[in-house]
C-alpha cells in the first residue's frame with residue numbers, strides 16, 4: 001500500500017487529490033492548519049474507502065512545527081512514497097509600489113519556504129531507499145506574470161526553479177519529480193486572496209469555465225499511474241478560455 005503525503009488537504013486541490021487517490025486504497029497523510037475542515041475530509045475518506053488516513057495539523061511556514069509533526073509520524077505511515085507539495089496561497093493583487101510586507105512574507109513563507117521545509121524533512125528517506133515521487137503544485141504563474149501578481153508569480157517561478165533543481169539533485173536516486181502547473185481554478189484561492197470577499201472572488205471566474213479541483217486531481221492520478229521508467233517533468237494546463245495569463249471572457 002502506497003503512502004502519500006499531501007500538504008493543504010483541507011480544501012481545494014489538496015482535498016480533491018486526497019479524495020481521488022483514496023479510491024486506490026492507500027495510506028494518506030493529510031496536512032493543513034484548519035483542524036475542523038481537515039478532520040472532516042479524513043472522516044469522509046475513512047468512512048467511504050479502504051484507505052487509511054493520518055491527519056497532521058501544522059503551518060508549513062513554521063519550520064519547527066513542520067519538524068515536530070513529521071518526526072512524530074507513527075511507524076505505520078513513516079515510509080512515504082509520494083509527497084505532494086500543494087499548500088499555497090496568494091494574498092491581494094497589489095502592484096509592487098503598494099504591496100504590503102506582511103502579504104509578501106505570507107506568500108514567500110508558505111509557497112517557497114514551506115515547500116522547502118517539508119521536502120527537506122521527507123526527501124532523505126526517499127534518497128536512502130532510492131525511490132519516491134515528489135509532485136510540486138506550481139501554476140501557470142510559474143511561467144507568466146500579471147499586474148498585481150508580482151510576488152505570487154515570483155513564488156511560483158521559484159517553485160519551478162526548485163522542481164527543476166530537485167529533479168536534478170534526485171536524478172541519481174531514482175526519485176521522480178513532477179511539477180503540475182494549472183491555470184485559473186475555482187477553489188477557495190481567490191476568496192483567500194481577497195481576505196474573504198466572496199463577491200470579488202467570484203468575479204475572477206465570471207464569463208468562462210474555470211478549472212475545478214477535480215481536474216487537477218485527475219492530472220495527478222494520471223502522473224502517478226505512469227510506469228516506473230516514465231517521469232512526467234511538468235504538465236501545464238489551463239481552462240480552454242485561458243492561454244498563458246490571458247483569459248477570454250464571453
Ligand code: NDP
Nearest residue numbers: 008010011012013032033034060087088139185187188189
Ligand atoms: P485553496 O485555498 O482552496 O486551498 C489551499 C490549501 O492550502 C488549503 O488546504 C489550506 O489549508 C492550505 N494552506 C494554505 N496555507 C497553509 C499553511 N501556511 N500551512 C498549511 N497549509 C496551508 O487553494 P487551491 O486549492 O486553489 O490552491 C492549492 C495550490 O494550488 C496552491 O499552491 C496554489 O498556489 C496553487 N494554484 C491554484 C490555482 C487556482 O487558480 N486555484 C491555479 C494554480 C495553482 P488551511 O487553510 O487549513 O491551512
Ligand code: 8X3
Nearest residue numbers: 139140141183184185
Ligand atoms: C493561480 C492561478 O491564473 O492566477 O496560480 O495564475 S492564476
